Amino acid sequence: MDIISRFSEKIDAVNSAIDKFLRIREPKRLYSATRHLPLAGGKRLRPILAMLSTEAVGEDWKKTIPFAVSLELLHNFTLVHDDIMDRSDLRRGIETVHVKFGEPTAILAGDILFAKSFEVLYELDIDDAIFKTVNRLLIDCIEEICDGQQIDMEFESRKYVSEEEYLEMIEKKTSALFSCATTGGAIIGDGNNREVDSLSLYGRFFGLAFQIWDDYLDIAGEEGEFGKKIGNDIRCGKKTLMIVHATKNADGREKETIFSILGKKDATDEEINEVMEILTKSGSIDYAKKKALHFAEKAKEQLRVLPDSRAKRDLIELVDFAISRER
Numbered sequence: 001m002d003i004i005s006r007f008s009e010k011i012d013a014v015n016s017a018i019d020k021f022l023r024i025r026e027p028k029r030l031y032s033a034t035r036h037l038p039l040a041g042g043k044r045l046r047p048i049l050a051m052l053s054t055e056a057v058g059e060d061w062k063k064t065i066p067f068a069v070s071l072e073l074l075h076n077f078t079l080v081h082d083d084i085m086d087r088s089d090l091r092r093g094i095e096t097v098h099v100k101f102g103e104p105t106a107i108l109a110g111d112i113l114f115a116k117s118f119e120v121l122y123e124l125d126i127d128d129a130i131f132k133t134v135n136r137l138l139i140d141c142i143e144e145i146c147d148g149q150q151i152d153m154e155f156e157s158r159k160y161v162s163e164e165e166y167l168e169m170i171e172k173k174t175s176a177l178f179s180c181a182t183t184g185g186a187i188i189g190d191g192n193n194r195e196v197d198s199l200s201l202y203g204r205f206f207g208l209a210f211q212i213w214d215d216y217l218d219i220a221g222e223e224g225e226f227g228k229k230i231g232n233d234i235r236c237g238k239k240t241l242m243i244v245h246a247t248k249n250a251d252g253r254e255k256e257t258i259f260s261i262l263g264k265k266d267a268t269d270e271e272i273n274e275v276m277e278i279l280t281k282s283g284s285i286d287y288a289k290k291k292a293l294h295f296a297e298k299a300k301e302q303l304r305v306l307p308d309s310r311a312k313r314d315l316i317e318l319v320d321f322a323i324s325r326e327r
Contacts, residue, residue, distance in 0.1 A: 001321040003043045007314075010061065010068075014047045015039075017069045021120055033101040033109035034116075038076045040092045046071040046181040049206070049318065053185030053199050055311035056303075057192075064188050066123035067134060071181050073120065074138070077113035078145055078177075080106055085153065086236050087265070114142075126188060134184050141180035148173025156237040156263060159247075166244050167208065174214075175207025182206075198305045202315065205299035210322045212292040215240035217326070219276055219285065231272035237263025241291060245284040254278045292323045 004011060018038050024031040047068030051061035082088075083096040084106055090096065098106035121135060151169045155161050182203035186196040218233040219242065233240055243262065247255055258278060261271045279285050296319045306312045 001317060001324075003045070003048070003321065007044075007048050010048055010051050011044045013062070013065055014044050014068050014072060017065055017120075018072060021069060021073075021116060029101065030105060030108055030112065033097055033105045034112045036094075036097050036100060036109070037080060037091060038073065038113070040094050042072075042076075042092060044068075044072060045318070046075055046177055049178060049203065049315070050181040050185035050188075052311045052314050052318075053182045053191075054189035056199070056306050056309060056315060057186050057189040057195050058307075059189035061311075063125065064185050066120050067184050067188055068181075069120045070117045070138065071177065071184075073113045073117040074142065075177060077110045077117065078149075080110035080113065082149070084110075085149075086232070088232060124188070130187060133187055137180055137184050137187070141176045144172040144176035148176065152238070155239040158239070159259065161239040161244050163241065163244050166239060166241055170208060170211040171204065174211040175204045178207035178210065179203030194305055198302045202299050202302040205295045205302065206319060206322060209292045209295035209299060209319065212241055212288055212295070213323045213325070215242060216285065216288050216292070219279065231267070231269070231276075234262055234272055234275055235265055235267050241288045242279050242284040245287045246279050246282045249284065250278055250282040254282065289323075296320070296323045 022031065022035045022038060024035065050068045050071055051064045054064040055061045079091060080097045083091055084098045084103055088096050089099055094100075096106075097109055101109070118135070118138070121131070121138070124131060124134070126134070148169050148171070151165075152173055155165075155169065179200050180203070183196060183200040186199040191199070215233060215238075218230065218240070234243075243258065246258060250258065258275055261267050261275050264271065299319045300316055303312055303315055
């Protein structure tokens, strides 16, 4: 599925709004850094989900553009700060903001994106009660993301993490924003309670499938396609579902090998490959793929309450995209 061409009208509308909203002004270095990542491409998946959710409950998707832009700015804010914490060099195939502009400017650029994600909401043409609901939704989402990020970092200092703990972490860190997108889109589209609840759960399950597949790509993807350095999660000591599964099911020697390399910032490609071989042998990679497929099916099930429409079919297809993409 070619996201860019399939949803070009929606993506162009979001890109145009972002370009307009993030105009360069003084100090130019700061606003150049603020624009660096949001205008470097990206699938605009969260905005698309928001606009499709509005359509799926019977409203014009254009009504949701400011909220869609808010989601994308918020998403990029988390990426800028995430890359600083993980010491990542690449994002979307280009230098990360802190590498290109320096860490202090990158932190400020992330802060600007955070502020702008709320400022753009004032362009929504909705009544005050709905505005307050959407605003609260965004606030709750940000708190969940921060909780998830902190839990993720704390996992790095622990030897063992359970699958339940991992799923709770990614539900907060990743799924929260997808659910915010679909819930907000349905609310702005004046969906009924059943539709809003169903789309909210759709976003949650979508996010779980998406993140597990993202973890898989860090191991099995192609660096040129993935846009990030392969094996970065291992070097950062991330407790992905594959690592969680392997540290439970691999033999003693294999576990010690994983622990000796996991979190090693200067791990060689050979060492990364050694961990990958253990993940393959222990069935951990296949297990993660099956888990992603499970959550994908759960996401699709939530859409049964919606009337048939092109938007509903697109939401179903996007689930399949989430677990088949290469980047």
